Amino acid sequence: METIISVLTDTFWSPYAAGIGIGILSWLSFFVSGKPIATSTTFARAGGMIENLITGKAEQRPYFKKIKLNIEWQWMLVVGVVLGSFLSAILSGDFQVGVWVPSLWASAFGDSASLRVVVALAGGIILGFGARFGDGCTSGHGISGTLQLAVSSWVSVIFFFIGGVLTAHIIYFVIA
Amino acid sequence: MKSRKQSSKTTQNAEKNKRSLLFGLGFGIVFGFLLHKGGATKYDIIVAQLLLTDFTVLKIMLSAIVTGMIGVYFMKSMGWIELSLKSGSVGKNVIGALIFGVGFAVLGYCPGTIAGAIGNGYLDAIVGGLAGIILGTWIFAVVYPKIKDGILKKGAFGDITLPRLLKVNDWVVVLPASALIVLFLFWIEKAGL
Numbered sequence: 001m002e003t004i005i006s007v008l009t010d011t012f013w014s015p016y017a018a019g020i021g022i023g024i025l026s027w028l029s030f031f032v033s034g035k036p037i038a039t040s041t042t043f044a045r046a047g048g049m050i051e052n053l054i055t056g057k058a059e060q061r062p063y064f065k066k067i068k069l070n071i072e073w074q075w076m077l078v079v080g081v082v083l084g085s086f087l088s089a090i091l092s093g094d095f096q097v098g099v100w101v102p103s104l105w106a107s108a109f110g111d112s113a114s115l116r117v118v119v120a121l122a123g124g125i126i127l128g129f130g131a132r133f134g135d136g137c138t139s140g141h142g143i144s145g146t147l148q149l150a151v152s153s154w155v156s157v158i159f160f161f162i163g164g165v166l167t168a169h170i171i172y173f174v175i176a
Numbered sequence: 177m178k179s180r181k182q183s184s185k186t187t188q189n190a191e192k193n194k195r196s197l198l199f200g201l202g203f204g205i206v207f208g209f210l211l212h213k214g215g216a217t218k219y220d221i222i223v224a225q226l227l228l229t230d231f232t233v234l235k236i237m238l239s240a241i242v243t244g245m246i247g248v249y250f251m252k253s254m255g256w257i258e259l260s261l262k263s264g265s266v267g268k269n270v271i272g273a274l275i276f277g278v279g280f281a282v283l284g285y286c287p288g289t290i291a292g293a294i295g296n297g298y299l300d301a302i303v304g305g306l307a308g309i310i311l312g313t314w315i316f317a318v319v320y321p322k323i324k325d326g327i328l329k330k331g332a333f334g335d336i337t338l339p340r341l342l343k344v345n346d347w348v349v350v351l352p353a354s355a356l357i358v359l360f361l362f363w364i365e366k367a368g369l
Contacts, residue, residue, distance in 0.1 A: 010213070015235035016361075018214025022236065023243025025206050030248055030257045033199050037207060040287040040313070047314030062324070063317035073200035078291050080204015081211065085295030088212035096297035102219035102284065117304035120283055124290075124308015125315065127279025131287055132316035133328070134272025135262050138286040141273075142237060145262060147244035149338040149349055152264025156273040161226075163277020168226035171281060 011092040026147060033073060036148070038140030040131035041067055042078045047128075063132075108176035134159075208292050211236075217292030219284035219300070226281050231369045238361055242354045249350045259337070266331025283308065 007013075022037075029037050048069045051058035058064050089095040100113035109115060131137045134156055136145060142160065145153020208217075214236045215221045224230035251257045280286055283305050285293050290309065293301035339349045 012215050013213040015214050015232045016239045018210045018216070019236040019239030020243045021210045022207065022240035023245075023247065025203060025210070026240070026244035027247040027251065029203050030260075031251060033196065033203070034257065034260070036260050037203065039291065040309075043287055043309045044313035044317060047310045048317060050310070051314065058317075061317050061320070063320035071197070073196050076197045076200035077204035077207065078288075080201040080206075081208035081288060081291035082204075082295040083201075084205035084208025084210075085212040085217050085292035086208075086297075087205070087295075088209045089217075089296045092213075094212075094296070098299070099297065100299045100303075102223075102298070102300065104220040104223055105284070113300075116300050120300045120304025121308040121311075123279050123281075123283030124305040124310075125279070125312035126308075127276060127283050127286065128309035128312025128314075129316045130272055130274075130276030130279050130312075131309075132272075132313050132320075133268065133323075134276050135264075135268050137276065137288065138237075138280070139288040141262070141269075142286075143240050143244065144260075146237075147241045147248055148259050148261060149245065149249075149346075149353070150259075150261045150264070151333060151336050151338060151341055152262050152269050154338070155264060155269040156276075159270050159273035160277045160280060163274040164226045164280040165228065165277075167278045167281035168223055172223075172227060 008088075009092050011094045022143065023147070026144060035073060036140065036144030037077065038074060038136065038144055039078050039081070040128075040137040040140060042075045043128055044132055045069055045071075045075060108172055204291075207288070208295055211289060211292040212296060216289050217296040217298075219293070219298065222286075222289060223281065223284045231364050235361065235364070238357050242357050245350055246354060249346050253346065261335040261337065263335040264333050265329055266333075267327040267329065270331075271327065279312070 026037055029035060044063070044067060048058040048061070048064040048067075052069060059069060086095070101111050101116045105116055134141070136142075136153065136156060138157075138160065141153040141156040146157055211217050215232050216236055221230060221232050225233035248257065248259075252259060283290070285301055285305055287309060290301050290305050294306065337346075338353075339346045342349065
């Protein structure tokens, strides 16, 4: 019993344990729901739902017609990710209170919360746009597509990392 | 059982839909739990991967890919499941993916891990990142009619898999690919990364 509990309250597991767990989860997701794990379409649906609340006309956009603006399986999966991470963080005493600036960011750019939030907002806009432009994210292409050996997903994940590694080096070694 | 038989098709569909939502929620909870335990809900670990100083993210992804690939292709060869592939193009998977990569480094989270970062309590993820991602996907929806027949279809190659591209049996790719990934992970560990 003690060991089972300490496994749950450990802040970190070996990355391989987490990865193998996600791999097994992908079997279940295919077997039970017939779908691969993916997340980024949900953010587009959320945007369309917000536009619908304001103007009521989001469903006229061809993209929202295509992805359909309803709360479905993947939407609940994203909600589940928030809950699961919260659960693990609380169990291991790792839940962060009042943290606006990650320490790596602070080491290069200082501890201004507003600077970090503005940059995160800009990064999010680029990421969200790119995720739908590329038809998938680190989950949908990076894990679920690659494990199915989809050519589209292997090409995507390679270019995710080319773009990400270059940009991270520019941010930390050129701008900082 | 009897009452289910008598129930109308719409309530059956509603029941099916409710089950689907519950399974989605359950898979999400496990996914989020594992992302946090692996350390992938943290900016510092994600950006350290992009700076090539910490390989946690790649270790999680590659071990998930090997595990998932073997099981999914086993279930496929047993006829239990069908693959769910995204059709590709150079416009989408090169240009779109590069844009994604830039955003990945600037934000320091991706769409899945930001949900995990929110659960972990990081406020830059909640206030800045989440709003940004929703806005970015919305901007894409606005420009979609203008690009859907242009750049998104440029260099289209369909929803092929590597085994189909190479015209070989699935396992001729699955087994060597698994071996290569495992070797690469051993090499990363040996290099102390």
